[in-house]
Amino acid sequence: MLTSAELLALDRSFGAQPTEQILAWAWERFGSRAAIGTSFQGAGLVMIDLAQRNKLRFPVFTIDTGLLFRETVELRSRLEDFFGVKIESLEPDTTVQEQTDFHGPELWKRDPDLCCTIRKVLPLKDKLADLDCWITGLRREQTESRATIGIVEVYVFDESSRQEIVKLNPMATWSREQVWQYIRENRIPYNPLRDRGFRSIGCWPCTRITGEGEDERAGRWTGFNKVECGIHTFLPKKVDFQI
Numbered sequence: 001m002l003t004s005a006e007l008l009a010l011d012r013s014f015g016a017q018p019t020e021q022i023l024a025w026a027w028e029r030f031g032s033r034a035a036i037g038t039s040f041q042g043a044g045l046v047m048i049d050l051a052q053r054n055k056l057r058f059p060v061f062t063i064d065t066g067l068l069f070r071e072t073v074e075l076r077s078r079l080e081d082f083f084g085v086k087i088e089s090l091e092p093d094t095t096v097q098e099q100t101d102f103h104g105p106e107l108w109k110r111d112p113d114l115c116c117t118i119r120k121v122l123p124l125k126d127k128l129a130d131l132d133c134w135i136t137g138l139r140r141e142q143t144e145s146r147a148t149i150g151i152v153e154v155y156v157f158d159e160s161s162r163q164e165i166v167k168l169n170p171m172a173t174w175s176r177e178q179v180w181q182y183i184r185e186n187r188i189p190y191n192p193l194r195d196r197g198f199r200s201i202g203c204w205p206c207t208r209i210t211g212e213g214e215d216e217r218a219g220r221w222t223g224f225n226k227v228e229c230g231i232h233t234f235l236p237k238k239v240d241f242q243i
Ligand code: SF4
Pocket: 065, 067, 108, 111, 112, 113, 115, 116, 117, 119, 120, 202, 203, 204, 205, 206, 229
């Protein structure tokens, strides 16, 4: 695994490299033990495209909470056709009905953290146990909480065994404009809800249209002091350094 010094040096050098080169490093180092996780936001689509064009055959997965918009579910098969890749769908052990039976109706209105843990974090955790590198589409300009992410980070996956996982954020420095210019130029299918004013699209109960001047993710979990579902915050970071 990477030492702190290697990590810092890598992160610095990745800052000056094109995204496809960062992805190529991951492919060379981890092969198919590295996988792209995406909820089909713009940056994830760009990353899958760059990987495919450069013959970096990373597995791709998404999390289907059972509460996604119909448009998002349909987009998955359109993307599989477009990219020629199979996109694995991770599902929670608990159906929405079972969650309702156990926790009562509309848990997301009362305890969205618990709902996200059941429907997103736990399925992801199972998946990450089989990976050495998790590749995400996080971008620094999305929110304040993402402004300091590294391009490469290491997280402690299991405290007792000290199992670690590399998290690669190759899109960290991209702006929203760059992402959508790339998508338009390369005619990549995207979520039609974008054209109706949704800028960050998650589960239907927790996503609303955002206005100009609002954060990209301001339309998520309105009414709660919550900007992250938990999948990017549940693991402790091995080393923290300033970018
Ligand atoms: S985004 Fe909302 S509905 Fe989806 S898992 Fe989280 S709380 Fe539940």
